[in-house]
Amino acid sequence: MRLEDVWFRYGRRADWVLRGAAVAAEPGSTVVLLGRNGVGKSTLLQLAAGVLRPVRGRVTDRPAVVGWVPERFPAGQPFTARQYLARAAAVRRAPAHAVAAWAERLGLTPYLDTRLAALSKGTAQKVGLAQAVLAPPGLLVLDEPWEGLDAGARVLVPEIVAEVTAAGGAVLVSDHRGEIAALPGATRWTLADGEIHASGPAADTVVVEIGVERAAAGETVARLRAEGHTILGVRG
Template sequence: MRFEGIWFRYARRADWTLRGVEATVEPGRTVVVLGHNGAGKSTLLQLAVGVLHPGRGVIRDRPRVVGWVPERFPAAQPFTTVDYLRSMSAVRGLPVTAADPWIERLGLGEHVDTPLADLSKGTAQKVGLAQALLAPPGLLVLDEPWEGLDAASRTLVPQIVAEVTGAGGVVLVSDHRGEVAGLPGAIHWTVRDGELHRDATDDPGGGEDDVVVEVAVARREADEAVVRLRASGHRVLGVREKHTPVEDR
């Protein structure tokens, strides 16, 4: 996914919020977007998602299935948790039961019949997370995903991120709470004065001396292996089915 010369402003005569953003994200990578309040993190994420359109420039190779967890989940809707998630499943063309695994995993079981407007901030955030994951996303954009989550739920975010990147997806996360330590191997981007600064130590292109090592792991251990490799500082380029026997080299 490539950001090519992205400029954006909210009104024709307003100042540019983002200027000349150039960046590339490889499949299987996590990008943490940092910056102070109002710097343009959410704007960049919404451009990545496609709900905002750049004034200049273009975003190429955006994955087809996009999951977006907005900074504030729109809880002012006359649905219960289960009604909402089932409706969103249907909107995505999925069976209504598609939401059930996420309801269980995110601990939403006791809130299924609670109106969205009555949910706590953290629980509403989980509903936002669930709707973004109904279909396995090729691009997952999380705008301050830890906001309002309790300690137990916070650990879920890195797990989910690892699963998406492990399947070859791209994850963009904004964070101003210092939770990024839970995302080993993530690239850091900082939005400052309308410009995007990439962390020099996290060059996604890798070093010139890099080699690619293909490793086969048991399917049930794939997620854990990806997390371990990233924690060790390696770049996981992707995860694929083992269609053909690998020849000895």
């Protein structure tokens, strides 16, 4: 999947969210998207998945099967989890056993006959993850896939990412938790001021969270960046 000179904004007078983006996610690769909140990571992921279209430029070589998991699964739909996944499987032409298999793996089996609107956020997010992988995706796009998930389900996300790439698919994931960034071979795209800066995989990366006084936050971030560290985010 390639972005070729992609520009995007939400209105003719709005600021550009992306300016001339030119990057590629190769088959078998994991790409971790980094950047502060509000910088446009979700917009980039939607462009990659085909949910949005560029204002300028184009997205090419997008695989025929794209799995898309938004940050919040749209649960306000008149289906049970079973009905929704069965219809998604039919659209994807996934094997008949795929719904039951993924429901069991993600701990969804007890909720299959529950309406989507009645599910907790975490359980609804599992439905969103399941629908994305019912058929093996050539491109899997995950927007902060851990939001609302329990500890057991969070462990599964890196496993699923590894399985998709091992099968030759590409994975593009935003990851403010740093749970995917440390995977061997993961490439990083850092989005800032409308531009994407790509960097190769880190040899051995861990995430360290620190707390500083609010007045010292800017200076601390600047010093860490100057020392070559990647800032995954700043929160109050």
